[in-house]
Amino acid sequence: MNDEQWLQELLKINDEEVKLSDKQAKILEAAIEMFAEKGYAATSTSEIAKRAGVAEGTIFRHYKTKKELLMAIVTPTIMKIAAPFLAKEFVKEVFESQYSSYEDFIRALMNNRYEFVKKYLPMIRIFWQETAFHSDIKEQIQTVFMENIYGKFKRVIDHFQQKGELADLPANTIIRMTITTIAGFLLTRFILLPNLQWDDEQEMERTIQMLMHGLKKEG
Amino acid sequence: MNDEQWLQELLKINDEEVKLSDKQAKILEAAIEMFAEKGYAATSTSEIAKRAGVAEGTIFRHYKTKKELLMAIVTPTIMKIAAPFLAKEFVKEVFESQYSSYEDFIRALMNNRYEFVKKYLPMIRIFWQETAFHSDIKEQIQTVFMENIYGKFKRVIDHFQQKGELADLPANTIIRMTITTIAGFLLTRFILLPNLQWDDEQEMERTIQMLMHGLKKEG
Amino acid sequence: MNDEQWLQELLKINDEEVKLSDKQAKILEAAIEMFAEKGYAATSTSEIAKRAGVAEGTIFRHYKTKKELLMAIVTPTIMKIAAPFLAKEFVKEVFESQYSSYEDFIRALMNNRYEFVKKYLPMIRIFWQETAFHSDIKEQIQTVFMENIYGKFKRVIDHFQQKGELADLPANTIIRMTITTIAGFLLTRFILLPNLQWDDEQEMERTIQMLMHGLKKEG
């Protein structure tokens, strides 16, 4: 996959084609890199233009303001973060496969998000950093979460609680613990302490085990 | 406790007295508030001056640069975050009390950090936000952690693993999971979703239970 | 010659074309005037902008720093000050013409520099003033002098000493006295006491005579 393909892919939501001119792609790429490195507020549009190899004015031909450029990066990414739950097969499988378990579910989730974070690390970094300052980003996330993830996640939990596999905690608590634990691992792994020697597979499995023991119904 | 006492208290490390002039305290207070709200890079020194009710020049009389002002806020806070481990009694108790357990330890840790985050929320927010951009902050944290926390934390874990209370996971993994889980709860509670209806006591207890079940030695 | 031509001409070294945009020329003109009047340190970029009729930001688009603006004025001028020695004909004539004498040489030098100082007075003023504070300017002058002037000047002196026309003083001493005397006249005439009634031709001739009598070989 060449340099621009990953961008095209990220920005393409639900198979809708996105046309990115050459310059536009370079601007986005440059902006993502710099926002991730220095933060939105500390990155100047002229730096972005320089790194993208375009004129300063060109950025504003495509994005009316600097903020709009940020949102152009952030909005499709929000959808992609929610992606597994948007895939019809993903949740269906959980219910339909007779062998499946909550453990399999979070293992699939963990693996899927691990690959995602690894691939789109700079974007994740932007998220982590800018969510705090831009309430509109935070709201978008919450909306997408509530509309596309929450309900499905809850059905999964209900299902496994009915099967007696999960402790009788409120679904919200289980959701929070699951997400917190997975996100906590990924943030530590890729952002907080990326330089440690990580045995990813083992550490992920341990994290899953911890979570499962923590959440399973006590016999 | 009046407005300035909490600041005085925060900046006081290890009982050393800190003399803060009236103006200086107001500058720090204003800076903490604004950095927390809008981020360091997006906050101008003139805004800080205005909110603090001082002339802009006054800020630079006390702090040579804007960055130095940030560090003046951040450095003592790092120590305070590490505080429970710096308190002699805290760790000692864990070993000496015959009734103690890892569960009691993390319960104490959770309660202690819960109060801390609640009290100094704006500072925590600054941390969460600026660590990403300022490698010197990150390094300070890592140094303090390695010098003051890691060893003690490890001894606690060794102790309870020998007592057969904790699973035979590497200490590092247990430390990471413990911190991630507690920090994950506190961040969700106070920063990500502060507007939800939280039954703090119950949720903390559940989080502790989840962690304990996840980490305890399987019989 | 209109207002901008003299600037274009000054900045053009050795026939290399210099493209100065309209605004850029106005900035340089304004800067030269103000630096000459008030000195570099006492002139603010906002004043320069105002006099040049451009926005303050425009200055910094063309010159990264105020210092760079100074150097853009000063560097080509240094070459121009050395100019007569850079002209092939100038020194050649001295040796080839059978009628030439050291007196003719310094007369040519005096006339040439007189016209130069008269024409570019503000720049000379800047030089006189700023050399003291900016060692880089001083070094540039010394380098240009050593590389382009000193050797040629010395050859002229050797030549006329061999012809028995000049006293047997060290060449360095003769160079210093010649330059000091000419420069001393020009500074007094144009900078220290420009308001006196000067009969330029007569005073120059007297200066030349004084110098020649002072330097000629005693019979």
Place this chain on the structure above:
Amino acid sequence: MNDEQWLQELLKINDEEVKLSDKQAKILEAAIEMFAEKGYAATSTSEIAKRAGVAEGTIFRHYKTKKELLMAIVTPTIMKIAAPFLAKEFVKEVFESQYSSYEDFIRALMNNRYEFVKKYLPMIRIFWQETAFHSDIKEQIQTVFMENIYGKFKRVIDHFQQKGELADLPANTIIRMTITTIAGFLLTRFILLPNLQWDDEQEMERTIQMLMHGLKKEG
């Protein structure tokens, strides 16, 4: 002579006692050093205070403004520069000693000013630099020159012209050439090229010879 004595001496004009408090002397000393190094405009009062070891406010207790501090340095120095002509003996000797000649006069002048410049170099530097920007300094110099030096200098020249020792040039021209030549040597020696290897005595003698040959009446 200790550190402060030279200052006391410089500031004392015509035997009038000057009372300089300890702090005041330190301020003047520091100001002289810094103005000489970086120029008046580029030196801040806080730097002066720091170098003088006094509080910022103390400077303004003694000198209402920064400019006044400059003038406090510059004004007595102007008198001292004119000093030899102020000494009754100096000019009288020229006329009364039967052995004296214009050469002896300029030799005395040269030696006297050589010692002065050597001793008070920083002050000379301030002069050289600030005269250009402060017309009041320039005016002071001209006034002192016209009132105290010019007439006496002219009498000296008239005297030696009548004795047939000096060429029949206008007195003004001879004065200018004499001063230019002496000042030119001293500036080159101490300010422009102080790092060269100078054989001061020889070079001064040569300068005097050059000047004398240049100015003497042709037989």
Place this chain on the structure above:
DNA sequence: GATGAATGAGAATTCATTCAT
């Protein structure tokens, strides 16, 4: 007299944005 905290105007420089080409 001396201090040094405080000031606010002003310094150099940066920046998002516009617009004529």
Place this chain on the structure above:
DNA sequence: TATGAATGAATTCTCATTCAT
């Protein structure tokens, strides 16, 4: 569509000066 010169408001920081102690 792309450019990049131009803008002027805003930013960080400095400075001469004041004034309460």
